Every structure is written in structure tokens, then in C-alpha cells.
Amino acid sequence: MKKLINDPFDMVEEMVDGFLSANDDIVRRVGRRSIARVASPIDGKVGIVVGGGSGHLPAFAGYVGHGMADGAAFGNVFASPPARPVVEATTAVDSGAGVLYLYGNYAGDCLNFDKAQDQCREMGMDVRTVVLNDDVASAPIEQADRRRGIGGLFWVFRIAGAKAEQMASLDEVFEIATRANANTRTVGVGLTSCTVPANGRPTFHLEEDEMELGLGIHGEPGIKRQKVAPVDDIVEAMMDMILGDLDYSGSEIALSVNGLGGTPAEELYVVYRKAREICDANGLRVRHKNVGEMVTALEMAGTSISLVRLDEEMSALLDSTVNTCMYKKP
Amino acid sequence: MPTLTGDSVRLLLDQVAIDVESNKDFLCDLDGEVGDGDHGVSMTIGMRAVRRAMDDLPPDPSVEQAFQAASDAYAIEVGATIGPLYEVAFAAAAQACSGKADVSSVSDWVQIYQAMFDAIQQLGGAELGDKTLLDSFHPAIEKLASLEGQDLVPSLEQAAVTARQAAEATKELKPMKGRASRLADRAVGYQDAGATSLAIILESVAAFAAHVRS
Numbered sequence: 001m002k003k004l005i006n007d008p009f010d011m012v013e014e015m016v017d018g019f020l021s022a023n024d025d026i027v028r029r030v031g032r033r034s035i036a037r038v039a040s041p042i043d044g045k046v047g048i049v050v051g052g053g054s055g056h057l058p059a060f061a062g063y064v065g066h067g068m069a070d071g072a073a074f075g076n077v078f079a080s081p082p083a084r085p086v087v088e089a090t091t092a093v094d095s096g097a098g099v100l101y102l103y104g105n106y107a108g109d110c111l112n113f114d115k116a117q118d119q120c121r122e123m124g125m126d127v128r129t130v131v132l133n134d135d136v137a138s139a140p141i142e143q144a145d146r147r148r149g150i151g152g153l154f155w156v157f158r159i160a161g162a163k164a165e166q167m168a169s170l171d172e173v174f175e176i177a178t179r180a181n182a183n184t185r186t187v188g189v190g191l192t193s194c195t196v197p198a199n200g201r202p203t204f205h206l207e208e209d210e211m212e213l214g215l216g217i218h219g220e221p222g223i224k225r226q227k228v229a230p231v232d233d234i235v236e237a238m239m240d241m242i243l244g245d246l247d248y249s250g251s252e253i254a255l256s257v258n259g260l261g262g263t264p265a266e267e268l269y270v271v272y273r274k275a276r277e278i279c280d281a282n283g284l285r286v287r288h289k290n291v292g293e294m295v296t297a298l299e300m301a302g303t304s305i306s307l308v309r310l311d312e313e314m315s316a317l318l319d320s321t322v323n324t325c326m327y328k329k330p
Numbered sequence: 331m332p333t334l335t336g337d338s339v340r341l342l343l344d345q346v347a348i349d350v351e352s353n354k355d356f357l358c359d360l361d362g363e364v365g366d367g368d369h370g371v372s373m374t375i376g377m378r379a380v381r382r383a384m385d386d387l388p389p390d391p392s393v394e395q396a397f398q399a400a401s402d403a404y405a406i407e408v409g410a411t412i413g414p415l416y417e418v419a420f421a422a423a424a425q426a427c428s429g430k431a432d433v434s435s436v437s438d439w440v441q442i443y444q445a446m447f448d449a450i451q452q453l454g455g456a457e458l459g460d461k462t463l464l465d466s467f468h469p470a471i472e473k474l475a476s477l478e479g480q481d482l483v484p485s486l487e488q489a490a491v492t493a494r495q496a497a498e499a500t501k502e503l504k505p506m507k508g509r510a511s512r513l514a515d516r517a518v519g520y521q522d523a524g525a526t527s528l529a530i531i532l533e534s535v536a537a538f539a540a541h542v543r544s
Contacts, residue, residue, distance in 0.1 A: 009374075009375070009378070053409075053410075075409045075410070076368075076371070076372065076375055076408070076409060076410070077368070077371070078366050078368050079368060079371075079372050079408070079409050079410035079413075080409045080410050080411070080413075081409045082405060082406060082407070082408060082409040082413050082414075083405075083414075084405070084406060107411045108409060108410040108411040108412075108413070111411055111414045111453070112409055112410075112413070112414060115414060196358075196366075196367060196368050196371060198368075198371040198374070198375070199354075199355075199358045199362075199367055199368060199370065199371050200355075201355070201358070201359075201362075203362050203366060203367035203368075204362050204363075204367065216366070218366035218367075218368075219362070219366050219367060220366055221364070
């Protein structure tokens with residue numbers, strides 16, 4: 001294992017220290033592993049709290065700031081945070097207008113965020129949750145409640161965050177987050193494994209000439225292991241899965257190509273080129289796009305493609321400005 | 331017959347923590363086959379917190395205090411799925427020992443283990459056969475319950491052997507919970523990491539009790 005770390009068991013703590021120090025114009029510490037926007041709670045504004053395991057930056061803490069989330073909780077690498085930091089973030093961002101939790105659908109996250117939600121409700125806060133499940137490859141559509149949350153959560157954070165920024169009510173922010181999630185699909189492909197620092201060895205093994213379609217952002221096995229193919233073929237397979245899962249025809253689309261941490265931006269643009277070509281060929285109007293690292297898996301090589309079927313409101317919200325720790329748009 | 335007081339349980343949990351950590355790589359390897367490869371890491375993070383919590387206990391803690399401190403350590407440090415599960419398990423163990431000066435009989439440990447089992451099942455919602463830690467815990471508790479009235483150390487040892495065998499037998503099961511559940515058939519043939527760490531804990535308890543006797 002070659003990593004820029006000290007004691008692997010100290011990595012998360014030291015990362016949080018550095019993250020806070022580097023972004024102290026946007027966020028402040030509200031607990032050992034919890035952060036909130038400097039200005040929070042913002043009067044009258046619904047607070048959005050995100051979180052999950054570490055190892056996915058910019059998700060989750062990187063999206064705290066104007067236009068996306070108000071607070072975040074850090075877990076250990078690839079492990080949900082306990083309830084405590086979620087409660088700390090919730091308390092810090094609650095202006096009285098209520099708080100919405102947004103996080104990916106994993107057993108650990110559900111357990112710990114639910115527990116935090118219970119505790120915060122007992123303290124009198126109005127908290128609701130939308131669990132994100134955009135990963136087409138992780139379960140068939142009829143078992144959508146078992147699907148994982150991966151790269152598409154970027155768009156849900158954006159849409160819900162923009163709505164909250166307009167001082168919408170908790171009901172409204174909850175509703176649009178639910179709608180955005182229901183209209184978002186993602187398929188990922190992994191080319192290499194990754195190493196959890198405290199583990200020290202790669203989580204799994206892929207041969208030099210192998211890739212895995214549908215590989216999860218913690219290395220969970222996907223649906224098909226195959227020889228690496230030319231990227232156009234890979235993108236076609238990914239887009240087939242996405243377009244076969246949701247009818248996008250006639251709608252405006254948000255399209256993103258996410259890097260998993262170990263794939264250069266150049267390759268992501270090659271992926272985008274083909275994905276865009278397929279969208280155009282299918283008559284899909286790509287209105288919003290993003291290419292880069294949005295939800296990573298440490299140093300895993302690979303990508304995920306997300307498509308959001310937009311309506312007028314969601315599309316307009318995506319025109320708004322964003323200024324978060326790790327994503328900015330004028 | 332060993333007498334396991336609160337202070338013994340403090341030392342016992344410290345030893346359990348050491349034994350779990352020494353199996354970190356093995357547990358990660360098991361988890362890496364079907365999950366995300368971090369079970370050994372999560373357990374180690376929790377058990378390191380348990381060791382610090384045992385150090386911080388007042389002199390001559392009660393049995394209940396020792397278990398409760400382990401619960402708090404998991405609650406604060408671990409997260410993931412295993413954090414809340416062991417948090418409620420140790421809290422249930424604490425409650426089962428409330429008011430007891432020592433836990434030196436088979437019946438005491440049946441109560442402790444059963445309380446832990448029930449708490450885990452209630453929170454996690456798994457059924458037997460879902461390829462979780464319940465699958466090694468349940469037969470071990472049944473074994474121990476069948477030995478009530480007998481000497482503690484050999485009884486704990488037999489329960490631990492049962493747990494280890496049952497953990498190995500999880501190879502045949504299809505996962506229904508947690509990250510591994512999403513690959514169902516592909517996970518058959520791999521031993522469940524959570525069932526294995528539970529067996530390691532029971533082995534550690536038995537070995538510690540044997541050590542107290544001598």
C-alpha cells in the first residue's frame with residue numbers, strides 16, 4: 001500500500017482537520033466528525049444534512065456550502081458515521097424550519113441516520129429523510145428499495161439544495177428531493193480495486209485486463225466481470241442499462257460522468273463524448289452536465305454515468321449558483 | 331470455578347479486543363470476498379475504543395458498568411452497521427447483569443448472550459439463515475443453555491467451538507442482509523465475516539475464563 005498517510009487509523013481524523021482548515025471560509029467544525037456551514041443555522045432555511053463513509057470525496061462533506069448541503073457527518077473509511085455526528089450536524093443547521101437527511105441507501109447509513117433522526121425528533125426538531133438509490137446495477141427495478149446510492153446523488157443534492165436555498169418549506173424540499181431521486185439513474189464500471197487504509201490490502205482483485213460492470217463504490221461486486229473493452233462499447237453497455245431502466249424520452253436531461261478516484265479527467269471526457277452522442281441519437285435534450293469527480297471510491301479507477309430526467313422546476317433549479325467546499329458554479 | 335467480577339469483565343473485554351484486532355486481516359479478507367472488505371477494520375476501531383473505555387473505568391467497576399462502557403465505545407466510534415449492533419448488544423449485556431456482583435455461572439452467560447442476541451436481532455431485523463452473526467451466535471447459545479448447571483469454563487469452550495463451526499457453516503448460506511445481500515448467489519461458498527468475529531469473541535471469552543481459573 002502506497003498512500004500519503006500517517007497511522008492509517010488516524011487518517012480520517014487528520015483528513016477532517018485538513019478539510020476544515022482548507023475550507024474555513026465555508027464550513028466550521030460542530031463535532032469531532034461533523035461540520036456545518038459557517039453561517040448556519042440560516043434563518044428560515046431548511047437544513048440539509050448529508051453524510052456517509054469517508055473515501056468518497058467530494059461526497060459528502062465537499063458538498064457543504066451555498067446551494068447544496070448545510071451540514072455533514074464523516075464516517076470511517078467506507079463506513080457510515082455513528083448517530084452522534086449526524087445529531088451534531090442536525091443541531092447545528094436547524095433554524096426551526098426543519099432538516100432533511102440525504103444519503104445513499106446502505107444498511108449502516110440507514111441504521112445510524114434513522115437513530116439520529118429519532119434522537120433529533122425527541123429533541124423537538126422536524127427531521128425527514130430521503131434515502132438515495134440511483135444505482136441501476138445493484139438490484140432489479142422491482143427491488144428499487146435495495147438499490148445503492150452512488151454518483152447520481154450529486155444531482156439530488158444540487159436540486160434539493162437549490163430548492164432549500166429559495167427558503168422552501170421542509171415539505172417542498174422533501175418532495176423535490178424524492179422526485180429528483182426517483183428520476184435519477186446511474187451505472188458504474190470499475191477497472192481496479194482500492195485499498196482501505198486501515199485494511200492495508202486491496203478490497204478485492206481484478207485482473208489487469210478485467211473490468212466489472214456495476215461495481216459498487218466500496219468495491220461491492222457488480223453484475224458482470226468482463227475483459228476491458230474499448231470505452232465506446234463500455235459506455236454503450238452502461239447507457240443501455242440506464243435507458244432501459246427509465247423512460248427519458250421527451251424530457252430535458254442532466255448528464256454527468258463521474259470519476260471514481262483513479263481515472264484521469266481526460267478519460268472521463270472520452271466517456272462523456274460517447275454518452276452525449278448516445279443521448280443525442282436518442283433525441284434526449286441534455287440541458288445540464290457535469291464531468292469530474294463527484295462520488296469517488298478512494299483510488300479506484302473507473303467511472304459512473306448518471307442521467308436525470310428533469311422537469312421544468314428541477315431544470316430551473318440547476319441554473320442556480322453553487323459555492324460549496326468542493327463544487328462551485330457561478 | 332472462576333469468579334468473574336466486574337473487574338474481571340473489564341479485563342475480559344480488554345482481552346476480547348486484543349483477540350479481535352489480531353484477526354483484523356482475516357476478517358477483512360472474508361468480508362472482501364462478498365462485502366466491502368472492512369469488517370476487520372470496523373471491529374478493530376470498535377475494539378480499540380473498548381480498550382480505551384476499559385482503561386477509563388473507575389476502580390472495581392460493576393459488571394454492568396464494564397459492559398455499558400463497551401456499548402458506549404461502539405456507539406461513539408464505529409458507525410457502519412456493526413457499530414449500532416454491538417452498541418445495543420453490549421448495552422443489553424449490561425442490563426442483563428444489572429445488580430450482579432459477578433457472572434460466574436453458565437446461567438449468567440446464557441442470559442448475557444441471549445440478551446445480546448435478542449438486541450442484535452431486534453435492531454438488525456435478520457432471521458436465522460440470513461448469513462449474519464446470528465447464525466453463529468444462535469447455536470452457541472443453544473449449546474450453552476444445554477449445559478446449565480455445569481462448570482463454566484468447559485461450557486463456554488463448547489459454546490465457542492459450536493460458534494466457530496457454525497461460522498464456517500455460513501459458507502452454505504445466501505446473504506440476505508447488508509452489502510453482501512446484493513450478490514446473493516455469488517456469496518455462497520464464502521464464510522460470513524460477522525458470524526466469524528462473533529465466534530472469535532466467544533472463543534476469547536472462554537479462553538479468558540479458563541485463564542482466570544488457573
